[in-house]
Amino acid sequence: MQPLPLEIPADADKAIVWSNDRLYLLDQRVLPMQELYLEMQTAAATADAIRDMVVRGAPAIGVTAAFGVVLAARESYQAHGAGWREGIKSGMDCLAASRPTAVNLFWSLERMQGLISELDASDPEPTLLQEAHRIHQEDVASCRRLGDLGAELIESTTSVITHCNAGALATGGYGTALGVIRSAWAAGKIERVYADETRPWLQGSRLTAWELHKDQIPVTLLTDGAAASRLRVGGIDWVIVGSDRIAANGDVANKIGTYSLAVAAKHHGVKVMVAAPTSTIDMSAVSGEAIPIESRNPDEVLNCGGKRIGATGVDAWNPVFDVTPAVLVDAIVTEKGVVHSPNTKKITELMSS
Amino acid sequence: MQPLPLEIPADADKAIVWSNDRLYLLDQRVLPMQELYLEMQTAAATADAIRDMVVRGAPAIGVTAAFGVVLAARESYQAHGAGWREGIKSGMDCLAASRPTAVNLFWSLERMQGLISELDASDPEPTLLQEAHRIHQEDVASCRRLGDLGAELIESTTSVITHCNAGALATGGYGTALGVIRSAWAAGKIERVYADETRPWLQGSRLTAWELHKDQIPVTLLTDGAAASRLRVGGIDWVIVGSDRIAANGDVANKIGTYSLAVAAKHHGVKVMVAAPTSTIDMSAVSGEAIPIESRNPDEVLNCGGKRIGATGVDAWNPVFDVTPAVLVDAIVTEKGVVHSPNTKKITELMSS
Numbered sequence A, B: 001m002q003p004l005p006l007e008i009p010a011d012a013d014k015a016i017v018w019s020n021d022r023l024y025l026l027d028q029r030v031l032p033m034q035e036l037y038l039e040m041q042t043a044a045a046t047a048d049a050i051r052d053m054v055v056r057g058a059p060a061i062g063v064t065a066a067f068g069v070v071l072a073a074r075e076s077y078q079a080h081g082a083g084w085r086e087g088i089k090s091g092m093d094c095l096a097a098s099r100p101t102a103v104n105l106f107w108s109l110e111r112m113q114g115l116i117s118e119l120d121a122s123d124p125e126p127t128l129l130q131e132a133h134r135i136h137q138e139d140v141a142s143c144r145r146l147g148d149l150g151a152e153l154i155e156s157t158t159s160v161i162t163h164c165n166a167g168a169l170a171t172g173g174y175g176t177a178l179g180v181i182r183s184a185w186a187a188g189k190i191e192r193v194y195a196d197e198t199r200p201w202l203q204g205s206r207l208t209a210w211e212l213h214k215d216q217i218p219v220t221l222l223t224d225g226a227a228a229s230r231l232r233v234g235g236i237d238w239v240i241v242g243s244d245r246i247a248a249n250g251d252v253a254n255k256i257g258t259y260s261l262a263v264a265a266k267h268h269g270v271k272v273m274v275a276a277p278t279s280t281i282d283m284s285a286v287s288g289e290a291i292p293i294e295s296r297n298p299d300e301v302l303n304c305g306g307k308r309i310g311a312t313g314v315d316a317w318n319p320v321f322d323v324t325p326a327v328l329v330d331a332i333v334t335e336k337g338v339v340h341s342p343n344t345k346k347i348t349e350l351m352s353s
Helices: A043-051 A058-083 A085-096 A103-116 A125-153 A177-186 A203-214 A224-233 A258-268 A344-351 B043-051 B058-096 B103-116 B125-153 B177-186 B203-214 B224-233 B258-267 B344-351
Strands: A016-019 A022-026 A037-040 A158-162 A190-196 A219-222 A236-241 A245-247 A252-255 A271-275 A321-324 A331-334 A337-340 B016-019 B022-026 B037-040 B158-162 B190-196 B219-222 B236-241 B245-247 B252-255 B271-275 B321-324 B331-334 B337-340
Touching (some): A022 A058, A058 A085, A125 A177, A158 A224, A177 A203, A203 A219, A236 A252, A236 A258, B016 B058, B016 B125, B022 B058, B058 B103, B103 B125, B158 B224, B177 B190, B177 B271, B190 B224, B224 B236, B258 B271, B258 B321
Parallel strands (some): A190 A219, B158 B236, B271 B331
Antiparallel strands (some): A245 A252, A331 A337, B022 B037, B252 B321, B331 B337
């Protein structure tokens, strides 16, 4: 994983770039202070980049993993020629082990695996690359479609609150929650976006604010603890968030703090919209309890801005996702349509439509 | 305001030290990494220290202000002799203008003013110093008393969540919310304290964790956004917080994020205890709407750990207190007694008891 200058300007819609047969990722760990692309040379390096959060956001992880499989295929074909199938598995296992919660990762690997099983002994790279590009393009198209569908749910001009970053940076491009906000902004329905800073990793401050400010959409940051107070002030009709995995019953796993925000929204009669492509829906998870919740290093909480702030000897609880039960969700918006007051029946119907 | 070595070890119970006719404050901005005492030489320097949060927490601000008045009296007596009344007002005005929300500041200044109006032209320092010491000692005694009363409300051993720092550091000593926790811990009723890190100033990480860890009370940090998820996990019977000002109807102003936590507690059937001395109750404020809420520099949100993290050109909303309506509060615990399900009638009775 080495930084290489890339002759394109950094942009949220170019978080994942395949150029001249090389995979580049915009390093989201150093945004907004540095706009740096890192070249991924192997599937293992790509897995490391996902685990270390060079790239994050469920749909973006899915797209990245697809290109990671292309790198795994290249490595294996160079090493084994016609016997490339032997070597590709380790690269794919590496990718699968990178992060547990975002289901799009597994969805993408399964889709690539399905294609792999149909291929002959010749160089698999061109076909797999075509599929990775297709996954990427489909993700952007899904975001645009669900963005428009979500925007239609907003009845009159309002401010909204979002949590974490479910933007172009978190997807192939355009974004899920921020896709809805972009479409609604274009339709004149957004007054201002309040962005939770989203501790511990500060995706709101670093990514969402950067992305929206670049698009000249009015954005104001606030601490996660201030969101309920902002809801109480009024003028906010919707909380709009993305998701890392949606269970069959409509329970929503998303960045830690989403549940707190949804509870506060319910308390204030503010509606909650979850925007995600259907690749985020995991029909094998009956409810949120079946979703694996990643815990990360307590140092992410004990440190702030790269500096230790927690007292020595003190521990921290750091689950990085939480589950918002379906009962707190007013609408799940996908590229296939909107599910109001989600439950298993409605989501099953959506997925089989 | 200059740092001086002080031959006593830094301790939460020694946040405010009067020694050898000098006022020292433990610099809470640099805890837990540095344990540094700053000497206050004038009332104006003391006011600066309050505004800059060298010392914070409503009762501690009240105690500090009382000693600040002693310094104002000294300055004025040195300059004007028998005409010391001329000069003392500017020092007191300075102190009054330092921070708007904590009512203990005004309560303390009024009490000192009441005494000043009874004094003759001779050196006022000895009498005012005696009164400042009395305010300090009364605050500690109040904390111990309300700590015991609050602990009695806890029926069986439980974990608790607290927000910000309402500990010895925030008071003359012992603490309000942490006073309750200390008393309950001594009575074997506390399993573990979950401390919200409390953005933007991170009083939970820096102060509460430091204080409890020193006392060997088990403490785990979590992000403010994770508190609702932790409540959902279970095993927590009480949220216990302090207050900066309580209105006559029982509405509670406290550190931003308290309201969010109280809403989440209500959603989970977890009880909310507010621990504060009666000097925190402002009978002139009919409800929370009458409490002035301080907004501080947006940079406190845009920066984290001293490092800019918010994207350039982006603004932040930074009210540093919020109001939790009385309906979300199960008990207000003071040194004069406990008010369950607070309302104006019950609080009026308490204050006139």
